[in-house]
Amino acid sequence: MDIKDIKILICDDSILSRKKLRDYISSLGCENIYDAEDGEDAIAQYTNLNPDLVFMDIVMPRKDGIEALRAILEMDEEAFIVMASSVGTQSYLKDAIKAGAKDFLQKPLDSEQVKQLIDNFCKGGY
Amino acid sequence: MFTQFLLSHIENNTNIKYDEMIDHVYNTKEEQLSLGILAVKAGFMTVSQTNRVHEMQTKMDKRFGNIAMELGYLTRTQLNELLKIQNNNIDLLYEALLKDDFMKPSELDSLIKSFNDKYEVDILKHNNATLDKILKKFYVLPECEHYDIFFDYICLLINNIIRFIGDDFIPLNPEFSINSTSFKSLSQKIISKNQEYNISFFADELTLISFASRYSSEEIFELNEYVESATQDFLNLHNGLFTMKESKEKDIELTLSPPDLFKKIIPNDTLNSIILPFHFQFGTIRFAVKPFHAFDK
Numbered sequence: 001m002d003i004k005d006i007k008i009l010i011c012d013d014s015i016l017s018r019k020k021l022r023d024y025i026s027s028l029g030c031e032n033i034y035d036a037e038d039g040e041d042a043i044a045q046y047t048n049l050n051p052d053l054v055f056m057d058i059v060m061p062r063k064d065g066i067e068a069l070r071a072i073l074e075m076d077e078e079a080f081i082v083m084a085s086s087v088g089t090q091s092y093l094k095d096a097i098k099a100g101a102k103d104f105l106q107k108p109l110d111s112e113q114v115k116q117l118i119d120n121f122c123k124g125g126y
Numbered sequence: 127m128f129t130q131f132l133l134s135h136i137e138n139n140t141n142i143k144y145d146e147m148i149d150h151v152y153n154t155k156e157e158q159l160s161l162g163i164l165a166v167k168a169g170f171m172t173v174s175q176t177n178r179v180h181e182m183q184t185k186m187d188k189r190f191g192n193i194a195m196e197l198g199y200l201t202r203t204q205l206n207e208l209l210k211i212q213n214n215n216i217d218l219l220y221e222a223l224l225k226d227d228f229m230k231p232s233e234l235d236s237l238i239k240s241f242n243d244k245y246e247v248d249i250l251k252h253n254n255a256t257l258d259k260i261l262k263k264f265y266v267l268p269e270c271e272h273y274d275i276f277f278d279y280i281c282l283l284i285n286n287i288i289r290f291i292g293d294d295f296i297p298l299n300p301e302f303s304i305n306s307t308s309f310k311s312l313s314q315k316i317i318s319k320n321q322e323y324n325i326s327f328f329a330d331e332l333t334l335i336s337f338a339s340r341y342s343s344e345e346i347f348e349l350n351e352y353v354e355s356a357t358q359d360f361l362n363l364h365n366g367l368f369t370m371k372e373s374k375e376k377d378i379e380l381t382l383s384p385p386d387l388f389k390k391i392i393p394n395d396t397l398n399s400i401i402l403p404f405h406f407q408f409g410t411i412r413f414a415v416k417p418f419h420a421f422d423k
Contacts, residue, residue, distance in 0.1 A: 013358075013384060014355045014358055014359050014362075015351050015352065015355040016342055016344075016352055016355035016356050016359055017355070017359060019352075020342075059362065059366075059381075059382050059383070059384050060384055061384040064384075085366070086362050086363045086365075086366030086367070087362075087365075087366040087369055087370070087381075087382055088185075088366070088370050089369050089370050089373035089379060089380065089381075090373050090374075090379070091373070091379045091381075092381075106185045107185075107363060107366070108184050108185070108363065110181055110182075110185070
């Protein structure tokens with residue numbers, strides 16, 4: 001799969017984090033990047049857009065990232081969701097992986113890690 | 127971290143103003159000798175290797191030298207050599223303060239002596255225990271049951287301010303109430319099994335704009351959503367690193383609430399809290415932290 005053809009949804013309550021990740025992914029050549037500002041918004045956006053890859057923050061108002069992850073996977077068990085959070089405690093990690101997250105990225109995001117993850121995704125390496 | 131406390135002591139005991147001192151000291155480039163710069167200068171590491179270590183430092187509370195060794199960039203002998211040079215940073219600060227007759231040698235010697243007496247340390251031969259002693263005397267908490275957790279929190283906070291905002295600040299004496307209502311604040315809760323702890327961050331509008339510009343490396347000129355977002359991000363990042371540290375080192379599971387939106391701070395917001403001010407040239411940022419009880423596992 002080519003990066004310019006994939007649809008990516010970034011779910012983060014921080015507009016700055018969304019902008020930084022969007023700018024970076026866009027610089028890699030991705031042309032279809034969408035935003036959601038909390039877990040509820042992510043579920044709605046996922047339903048409408050059916051993205052290929054989701055970056056999901058954990059600590060968010062209204063509905064947190066783990067709840068949103070579970071809800072999305074209930075609708076689509078093939079959903080490819082990567083958690084991206086500054087809170088990488090054991091329990092958050094366990095909850096995320098147990099709920100079906102494909103990977104976990106520690107914030108602030110390392111551009112190399114994001115690139116590697118997207119490259120692997122495009123090559124079907126997950 | 128030692129230099130900031132020494133500068134604070136000098137300000138408290140002379141007529142020199144904070145901004146004057148920050149300007150003088152941090153414009154003396156030698157003062158900013160980081161381990162990374164020293165490693166590059168010594169030919170031990172490349173710039174991209176130091177960048178890689180700095181990037182990793184934003185994700186874990188580990189020292190530059192330890193990460194560089196783990197990645198195989200530095201040997202123990204090289205690290206020791208660099209630390210020896212870096213420890214002379216106090217010497218460089220000393221030189222900077224005397225440069226251009228900013229201070230008289232006898233006055234500075236006397237202030238270093240009174241600093242050493244006050245904190246029961248020898249700043250010129252400092253080590254990790256020195257920092258412990260300084261912090262415990264600088265941030266006196268009359269009613270704190272568990273000073274160690276609070277100390278962990280402050281130590282990490284100062285490290286994160288240095289990493290993400292810069293080291294050109296002076297810690298001001300702790301405060302116990304707010305004397306202005308013009309501050310904007312936002313807060314986040316650290317939640318343990320038995321308690322919730324509200325951590326507030328506050329500053330005036332212009333300071334918040336400069337703070338957000340530095341944190342985000344973006345040019346921001348007005349109080350807008352990016353300022354709010356950058357401030358929330360910093361608080362969330364710092365508290366996230368704190369919860370990770372408690373989880374890894376003490377097996378304590380803490381969670382965080384999402385950071386609030388900006389609001390006007392009122393005195394009740396900081397009731398029973400200790401307020402930690404840090405003065406940069408662009409303004410003073412403050413954190414209000416309630417003393418922690420023991421966290422239940």
